[in-house]
Amino acid sequence: MAQGEQNLVEGNKAYAAQFTEGHLALPPSQKYAVLTCMDARIDPKGAFNIPLGAAHVIRNAGASAKDAFRSIVISQQLLGTTELLVVKHTGCGMLTFDNAAARDLTKKNKGEEAFKEVADLDFLTFPDLEQAVKDDVEWLKSHKVEEGVKITGWVYEVETGKARKVV
Amino acid sequence: MAQGEQNLVEGNKAYAAQFTEGHLALPPSQKYAVLTCMDARIDPKGAFNIPLGAAHVIRNAGASAKDAFRSIVISQQLLGTTELLVVKHTGCGMLTFDNAAARDLTKKNKGEEAFKEVADLDFLTFPDLEQAVKDDVEWLKSHKVEEGVKITGWVYEVETGKARKVV
Numbered sequence: 001m002a003q004g005e006q007n008l009v010e011g012n013k014a015y016a017a018q019f020t021e022g023h024l025a026l027p028p029s030q031k032y033a034v035l036t037c038m039d040a041r042i043d044p045k046g047a048f049n050i051p052l053g054a055a056h057v058i059r060n061a062g063a064s065a066k067d068a069f070r071s072i073v074i075s076q077q078l079l080g081t082t083e084l085l086v087v088k089h090t091g092c093g094m095l096t097f098d099n100a101a102a103r104d105l106t107k108k109n110k111g112e113e114a115f116k117e118v119a120d121l122d123f124l125t126f127p128d129l130e131q132a133v134k135d136d137v138e139w140l141k142s143h144k145v146e147e148g149v150k151i152t153g154w155v156y157e158v159e160t161g162k163a164r165k166v167v
Numbered sequence: 168m169a170q171g172e173q174n175l176v177e178g179n180k181a182y183a184a185q186f187t188e189g190h191l192a193l194p195p196s197q198k199y200a201v202l203t204c205m206d207a208r209i210d211p212k213g214a215f216n217i218p219l220g221a222a223h224v225i226r227n228a229g230a231s232a233k234d235a236f237r238s239i240v241i242s243q244q245l246l247g248t249t250e251l252l253v254v255k256h257t258g259c260g261m262l263t264f265d266n267a268a269a270r271d272l273t274k275k276n277k278g279e280e281a282f283k284e285v286a287d288l289d290f291l292t293f294p295d296l297e298q299a300v301k302d303d304v305e306w307l308k309s310h311k312v313e314e315g316v317k318i319t320g321w322v323y324e325v326e327t328g329k330a331r332k333v334v
Binding site: 002003004005007008010011012014015016018019021022024026027028029030031032033034038039040041042043045046047048049050051052053054055056057058059060061067068069070071073074075077078079083084085091093094097102105106109110111113114116117118121122123124143144145147150152154158159160161162163165 | 189197198201210228269277321326329
């Protein structure tokens with residue numbers, strides 16, 4: 001059994017045995033969503049103090065608003081959230097490469113056929129962290145579908161556990 | 168201050184004060200990734216027993232593999248993960264509507280201009296939960312770029328806190 005599967009099988013039994021939240025409803029009780037990175041060092045529930053059932057948590061590489069657009073629209077239009085926190089973080093992998101480097105590495109790792117599968121993929125990397133937070137918030141706000149949604153942008157520091165507001 | 172921002176500001180101070188994990192490295196220490204839904208009732212760290220720093224956690228509406236493809240490729244090709252758990256869940260919102268319903272609701276909520284912004288958006292809903300898990304795992308495995316990655320599919324029950332393997 002691989003490590004992730006083993007963690008799940010071993011830990012879920014204890015989690016389910018103590019579980020008392022089966023009554024929670026589908027729509028987030030506190031009507032907000034958090035968009036953050038998939039980075040392994042981020043614990044959104046703990047670091048951003050999100051009660052179970054309170055908020056959608058969307059995560060992708062770099063906390064990209066463009067990549068998360070489908071989920072954001074569903075969160076707001078179908079499930080009634082009216083606030084969105086965009087939280088990128090220090091030490092993000094998306095600061096360390098670009099499309100060409102990602103495609104080349106895929107070719108080296110997996111060969112020509114795999115390379116073709118990612119040849120048109122935009123990896124949505126960014127060179128500047130705070131600017132990327134501002135850009136994503138601005139991009140979202142430029143959409144009519146975001147009218148009336150309170151959108152803020154943040155940086156989480158993986159070195160200190162601290163989050164600070166950018167915009 | 169809106170609710171989500173208030174939660175973060177109030178809770179992050181205590182989290183940072185007790186934080187001792189600033190040494191963790193960027194690549195996931197246990198070399199795996201979990202793809203699950205943004206649903207507010209899911210606590211991946213607790214329910215799937217993921218140690219901080221061990222695994223990428225990707226979340227979107229419905230735990231869609233297609234929507235997560237960019238993040239999955241980055242996790243594996245750039246950051247060395249070799250295992251992926253796809254975890255969808257009971258009571259998922261994606262079982263309850265389709266593209267036409269989502270677009271119509273956006274029009275009703277936000278008007279004609281907002282409707283245009285989502286007119287071409289595929290909401291990636293699904294009518295059958297277990298079939299959707301199987302389909303996503305199969306879709307991933309059909310890619311050369313996924314060769315050598317151990318992919319499993321799961322259902323998490325929001326009513327009981329239990330996770331079970333589907334494929």
